[in-house]
Amino acid sequence: MDTETFDQFLEQLERYVRERLIPAEKQVIADDKIPDEIVAEMKEMGLFGLTVPEDFGGAGLNTTQYAKVVKAMSYAAPAYRSIFSINVGMFNSAIKNGGTDAQKAKWWPRIAEGAIACFGLTEPGSGSDSAAMATTARPDPDGNGWILNGTKRYITNAPHAEVALIMARTEKDALPKNAHVSAFIVPMDTPGVSTGSPDEKMGQSGSHISDIMLDDVHVPGEALLGGETGKGFRFAMMSLDNGRISVGAASTGYARRALDSAIKYANERQAFGEPIANFQLIQQMLSESWTEIYAAEAMMADVTARVDRGENTVKHAAAFKVFASEMCGRVVDRVVQIYGGAGYLAEYDAERFFRDARIYRIYEGTTQILQLQIAKHMLREYAAGV
Incomplete structure (x- = not known):
């Protein structure tokens, strides 16, 4: 999308957030659900296909533009971002990086129209440790397809998703590293696919997660992302x-x-x-918060520009996520303190901000896992003389 058109879209979106989404937050919290009419409006606005190429019905946003949209949407309750962000930030990215032309032609238009996607990587016994993945995909003896078995856990949007990208073990051993993991595009109405009841959570009302159970799920050969085994983990990490x-x-x-x-x-x-x-220690908390938010905004501008230039941003994306999520935790903690006793009451927004923000430091890689990842890249670069 060209800059002028995007700027107009972002201005309209910010107005929509303040005039439509924020006033509906109490209903979202009370019902633990985004109203259907708002979901329909978001689909009509093209939010579910922000990064899908325009030729396939999407908006064709680059990463810088996409991040600005997410930031604008996240001024309102987190559920509004969660329902479309898996489509745009993870499912579509995997299709773009690893999908065949046929898979792109099949799924990009559906995503652009508002089909809700989920991303099945985490399991009861494994998260960041892919070597412990227990979900399996074995060749279907009756055809060229696959049979999937296993359980995925903490999967955002699973209760109402129409399609899932499922990571599964196609080889017994993890050699070469992570080559035992492949990715499969699995419609959620496929026989053998079921979901658990939505998990009760600390915060983020209206955003739903649950288990996905795969019981002898038969998928055709074209469900294998990229048409090759052993590349699923790389696509997932990208x-x-x-x-x-x-x-x-x-x-x-x-x-x-x-x-x-x-x-x-x-x-x-x-x-x-x-x-x-007027009190100086209140001013200190306000100024510290503004300074840290400004730093996160600068990091966001830098890392997204790097992505759009085609650079390897594994380290930078991890660093931005670590800093921004930890920063948000510090800010909401100060906000509760500024509210004083009122900050501990559910009647006021500060209490909700505190609960909602806690998950940011956990999902898409905990702070601790990402710190290890950053350090490993630093040490590799040192060894290589970079």
């Missing part, structure tokens, strides 16, 4: 870079919302005959 940028952008947008709320509250709340915004 798409996780986009997912981590999405979480970083979401953390940054939500931190901005929390800070704006704290500024408003600090100017309205009176103590000792004046607004608490």
Whole structure:
């Protein structure tokens, strides 16, 4: 999308967030569900196909533009981002990086129209440790397809997704590294696919996660992403870079919302005959929060520009996600402190901000796993003389 058109779209989106999505947050929280009419509006706006090429019905956004959209959407309740971000940041990225022409032609138009996708990597016994993956895909003896068995856990959008990208073990051993994992495009209405009840969570009402159970699920040969075994993990990791940028952008947008709320509250709340915004230690918390959000915004601009230039951004995407998610945690903690006793009450937004933000430091790679990943890349670069 050209810059002028995108700027107009972003301006309209920011207005939609403030005038439509934020006023509906109480209903989303009460019902633990985004209203159907809002989901329909989001599909009509093209949010489910932001990065799908225009020739296939999408908006064709680059990564810089996509991150700006995520940040704008994340000023409202996190559920609004969750319902479309898997489509755009992970499923579509995997199709783009590893899909065959036939898979792109089949799935890109559906995603652009609003088919909801999910991403099946994590399992009860494995997350970042792909060597422990237990889900299997074995060749179908009656044809050229595959039979999948296993369980995936904590899968965002699973309860209402129409399609899943499932990582499964196609070889017993993990040599060469991660070559035992392949990726499969699995429609959720395929016989043998079922989901558990949505998990009850600490926060992020309206965003649903659940297990996916695969019981002798037969898929055709064309379901194998890229048409080759042993490349699924690489495709997954490449798409996780986009997912981590999405979480970083979401953390940054939500931190901005929390800070704006704290500024408003600090100017309205009176103590000792004046607004608490006049107190220097309140000002310190506000200024520290603004400074950290600014730093995250600068990181976002840098890493997305690198992606759009075609650079390897594994380390940079991980660093942005780590900093932004940890930053958001610090900001919402300060916001609760600024609200004081009111910050501990569900009646006020600060309590919800605190609960909602906690997951950002966990999914798409915990802070600790990503710190290890960053360090490994640093050491490899040192050894290579980079």
